[in-house]
Structure formats: structure tokens, C-alpha cells
Amino acid sequence: xxxxxxxxxxxxxxxxxxxxxxxxxxxxxxxxxxxxxxxxxxxxxxxxxxxxxxxxxxxxxxxxxxxxxxxxxxxxxxxxxxxxxxxxxxxxxxxxxxxxxxxxxxxxxxxxxxxxxxxxxxxxxxxxxxxxxxxxxxxxxxxxxxxxxxxxxxxxxxxxxxxxxxxxxxxxxxxxxxxxxxxxxxxxxxxxxxxxxxxxxxxxxxxxxxxxxxxxxxxxxxxxxxxxxxxxxxxxxxxxxxxxxxxxxxxxxxxxxxxxxxxxxxxxxxxxxxxxxxxxxxxxxxxxxxxxxxxxxxxxxxxxxxxxxxxxxxxxxxxxxxxxxxxxxxxxxxxxxxxxxxxxxxxxxxxxxxxxxxxxxxxxxxxxxxxxxxxxxxxxxxxxxxxxxxxxxxxxxxxxxxxxxxxxxxxxxxxxxxxxxxxxxxxxxxxxxxxxxxxxxxxxxxxxxxxxxxxxxxxxxxxxxxx
Numbered sequence: 001x002x003x004x005x006x007x008x009x010x011x012x013x014x015x016x017x018x019x020x021x022x023x024x025x026x027x028x029x030x031x032x033x034x035x036x037x038x039x040x041x042x043x044x045x046x047x048x049x050x051x052x053x054x055x056x057x058x059x060x061x062x063x064x065x066x067x068x069x070x071x072x073x074x075x076x077x078x079x080x081x082x083x084x085x086x087x088x089x090x091x092x093x094x095x096x097x098x099x100x101x102x103x104x105x106x107x108x109x110x111x112x113x114x115x116x117x118x119x120x121x122x123x124x125x126x127x128x129x130x131x132x133x134x135x136x137x138x139x140x141x142x143x144x145x146x147x148x149x150x151x152x153x154x155x156x157x158x159x160x161x162x163x164x165x166x167x168x169x170x171x172x173x174x175x176x177x178x179x180x181x182x183x184x185x186x187x188x189x190x191x192x193x194x195x196x197x198x199x200x201x202x203x204x205x206x207x208x209x210x211x212x213x214x215x216x217x218x219x220x221x222x223x224x225x226x227x228x229x230x231x232x233x234x235x236x237x238x239x240x241x242x243x244x245x246x247x248x249x250x251x252x253x254x255x256x257x258x259x260x261x262x263x264x265x266x267x268x269x270x271x272x273x274x275x276x277x278x279x280x281x282x283x284x285x286x287x288x289x290x291x292x293x294x295x296x297x298x299x300x301x302x303x304x305x306x307x308x309x310x311x312x313x314x315x316x317x318x319x320x321x322x323x324x325x326x327x328x329x330x331x332x333x334x335x336x337x338x339x340x341x342x343x344x345x346x347x348x349x350x351x352x353x354x355x356x357x358x359x360x361x362x363x364x365x366x367x368x369x370x371x372x373x374x375x376x377x378x379x380x381x382x383x384x385x386x387x388x389x390x391x392x393x394x395x396x397x398x399x400x401x402x403x404x405x406x407x408x409x410x411x412x413x414x415x416x417x418x419x420x421x422x423x424x425x426x427x428x429x430x431x432x433x434x435x436x437x438x439x440x441x442x443x444x445x446x447x448x449x450x451x452x453x454x455x456x457x458x459x460x461x462x463x464x465x466x467x
Contacts (some may be wrong), residue, residue, distance in 0.1 A: 007066045007080050009086070015092045018061030020214065022056025023427075024097035025049075026443075027219070031098040032105075032429045034414075035135055035165060041428075047439055053100075053427045054443030055450075057293030059184040060090070061211055061419055068415065072408070080190050083204045087186060090209070092216050095175055100219035101388075102429040103238045106136035108223065109163075109170045111146045112156025115302060120306025121146040121153060133165065147309050149255035150300035152223050158301070182208065182217050184229025191236045196372050196404035202423065211422040216392035222394055227256040228399050231263050235372060235400075238267045243281070246270075247288035250452040255296050258310055259396055262378050264289060268370040290359055320389040322352035327456050356385040369379055376400030391421040 030038055030049030039046040067086065071077055078086075099105040110126035110133040119128060125143040126134040134142060146153060155177060162170035186208040190200035207213075217225040230253035238246030246267050253260035264285050271281035297304060326345030333341040342373070360378045367374035380397025383389060398414055405411045426432050 007070050007140070009070060011084060012067040012070060013086050013089055015066070016060055016086065016210060017093070019056045019058075019060030019063055020090050021093040022052050023060065023100070023215075024056075024093040026051070026053030026056060027097045027100045027427050031100045032103045032293045033098050034106075035358050037098075041433065041436055042123075042410075046256060047414035050427065050436060051446070052441035054440045055422075055447045057211075057215075057422065058444040058447035059451070060214065061422055062447070063090075064205075064209060064211055065415070065419075066337050067209065069176040071199075071201050076310045077201060080204055083201060083209060084186055087182075087204075089207050090214060091179065091182075093290055094214065094219040095172075095179070097219060097366045099171060099221060099429075101215055101219045101425045102222070103136070103138045104429075105171055105174050105221045106133070107138070107141055108152075108156050108174055108221070109167070110134055110137050111148070111153060112158075112170075113165060114146075115153045115157035115300070116160045118301070119300065120305060122309045131165075132167070133252060136167070138146050145309050145342065146306070148223060148257060149306050150297045150302045151252050152226060152257070153302050153306075154296070154300035154387055155226070171270050172416070173223070175218070177225070178217050178221045181223075181225030181227070181229035182213060185213075185225070185399060188229070188232030188236050189399075191239065192372050192403035196370065198404055198406075202405075202408075202411060205402075206414060206418075207399050210395070210398065210418055211318070211449035212392060212395055212398070212404075212418055216390075217395070218407050220392065220393050224395060227253045229253075229262050230256065231260045232403075233398065234263060235266060235270070235375075238270045238277045243267060243271045243274075243276075244284060244288045248292045249284040251289040251292040252296065255293065255306075259379055259382050261358070262375060262382070265378075266375040269364075269368060269374075273369075273371075278348075290395075318353075318388045320387055322348040322385060322387055326402040334345065352385040352387065356381050359385070370404060373378065373404035373406065376402075391424050394418070394421055 026049040028049060030047040041050075066326070067078075067083075071083075087453035094100070107126065110129055111121050113133055114121045114124070114126065114129050117129070119457045125141065125145060126137045127142040140184070159170055161279070168280055175314045186204060189203045189207045193200040197281060212244040214224075216222050230249050234246045234249030236246075237243075237249055247264060249261035250260060252268055253263065264313050267285050268278070268281045271284070272278050276284075280460070295305075323345065326348035329340045329348065330344035333344060359381045363377050363381070364374050369375070378397070379400065379442070380394070383393040383396050386393075394417065398418070401410065401414055424446070426436060432440070
């Protein structure tokens, strides 16, 4: 349907803005609201909000796909500055919306308040904090320690102190931090794309204007935005004459969320390609990483409990590949009466980690001349084979694949995955029942009807002029 739709930058900008506006409006009754404002899914307001949110979501995806056509066109293609302006316009309605697609923002604020109160966030969950903030955390995570590094907990602690426990102020602060991370991502992408021989505009379209970025990093305020922003900035620094600064920034990214530590391998390879000896490049990166880790942990005052927190348990219903296989194997063993059933999930998780290490090793051996692309594929492997997965985890690898994709076909496949994942989670972040699925599909179908009608209306004058 979109193949024959006339497209220009203004139409894309307006269509995406309408999409995010409907998404934000729908989130006011169907989003991840504070517990005192939560509505039952069957209530008329929640039902209308869910229809509106999916109406807006499909419009946003359509605007993004049309913008991709414009980026690929030989003429009238927008430059990086114009694309960044589109990103700002599309993000505006989401800044004041409630958290969407996840309740993790409430966990961030509670953990920040705990760190600010000098509680051990790695040994205890938000239940120890008590009070209104702890009540906002999803029940399954209230007794679970934080799985994040000291850099993010330091930021969360500062936000808790500045917002004084006020929920609206704290959520807005998290959004601003996430938006800063997205801005760093957008600033890094053109430079990484030029280094990798890719189109900077195409990299921005896929890596920064991606619906997953808007839905989960901006609207969801996930700390992955900070991780990816620092990671991209570190790689850009390493491309220049600041390898130590690059290692420092990548380490800071890993001290937000651990997967970014793989970026140190890219730093080393980039320096070797620039003429450094392998041993010198590796030792320099490791020394910078160690010093940064010690300094950041001391400043945050959280201690080194984050190392043990890397084993934070995943939810029992997680739909990661290894978790699905583990649960299926456990069910089969239980039917057979085997005592090995409890070991099935840990076995598959361990096998996933071993497989990921093997795949990552092979990737770096094969793609060592293309370290940015190799790092993107490595992070995608970690997300796919890890014990837990969420739609926004796809952004770990997608961000760098967008910057270094070797062909248009790779970008097309990644875009297809994006479209599927963008529709995979309800605005409330909770599981969907049959009624909610019907409402979501209805909202998306209504958006498709509107798009078809708008296309036919736009074609009618053109047909009249031809006649």
C-alpha cells in the first residue's frame, strides 16, 4: 500500500507527529499509569485509550516507512539535520505522556531513592524503601536488587534528590535523561556511518528515528538510551585521536548496563587499525576501563554489588528463546516423570550463553575489518540468546547495525523486525488478554483505513488532472 503513496518530508513529519500525539493521548488512560490512576482494562476510558494508542502507533510506523522511502530516493532526500529535526518533532508529544510500554521508570526512581538514602540497592529491592515509590514498582520486582551499574544509579540518585520524591518531576527528569541519550545516539550515527562506508541519512533513519527508539527509549524512558549514547560517543572518540577517552566512555556505558562492555573490543580493533600494536591497544583500553570503573563506583557510592547483580533473576514468563526452550523441555520432562525438570531452564540459559560466546567469537574473526558492524551483530547476539529479552533490547545491536549495515537488504530485514517488535507490547507494559488484543487490532486497522482513504483522496485530484 505504501509503495504508491506520494511522499515528501513535510507529510512524513506531520503523519509521525499525529501518530505520536495519538499514542501519547491514548497512554493517558491505557499507559503504565501510577497505581492510583490505573483503570481496569475493561473500562471505557482504557478501551478507548488502547484503540487510540494503536491507531497512533500504526500511523507512526507508516510515517517512518514513508520517510525511509524518501531517504532512499535519488532526489529530494533529506540530510542528517533535517532528519534530526523530524526526530525532535516526533518526540515532543511523548515527553509529557505517562510512561508507556513498561513500568521500569518507576523502578528506576525507587532505586534512585534507595541509593540516595544509602540503602544497598543490590542486596535489597524497592520493598525496603517502602512508601509511594515502592508501590509503583511491579510486584515481581519489589524484592529484587537493581541489575544496573553505578553510573546509572548515580544518575537515578541525583534525580531522586532533585525531584524530592515527586513522581511527575522524577518521570520528567528520566525522560530528559533518556532524550539526552537519544541525542548522543543521533549525533554519533552519521560519523560511524561515514567510517563504515554507509549512508549517514539511512543510518539516522534506521538507528535514531526507529519506532522502537521513540516507543521505548523516549516514551518508556529506558536507561538503554544512556548506555547506547555513551557507547556511540565512545566509538566516535576512538575513531579520532582519543582512544583513552573512547575506552572511558564505553566503560561508562557498561556501568549503565553491562552488555556495552563488548564495545571495548571495538576500541582495541580500531586502535590496531590506526597503527597501534595489539598488546598496547588492549592494555591501554583495559587500564582506562579499570580506572574508570573504580572512579565511577567510588563517586556513586554504591559499592561493587553490581557485579553480583549481573545474575539478577529473570521473570518466569520471559519469552527469550532460551527461556521458551527451557520451559518446553521442563514440561516434557515433567510429563515423563523425570527429576531433571528443574534443571531444564538453567541448562538452556547456560547453553545460550555458551552459544553466544561462540557466535561472537566467530563474528569478530570474520568481520574484524568492520568493528562497528561486528559489535552490532555481537550485541544483537547477546540480546537474542540471553536469558531475558524485551523489545527494546533489539536496539543494542540495531543501533550499530544501522550505522554499518553493508547493504540495503540488511537494513530492510532490520526494518521488518522493527515493525513487528513495535507492535509486540501493550502501552501498559502488562500482558494482553483477548479483549485487549481485539482493541489493539481494531486501533491498528482503523489507522490502515485512514491511510488508504487519505491515499485515495490524494490520488483523486491527480487522476482528474490527467483526464
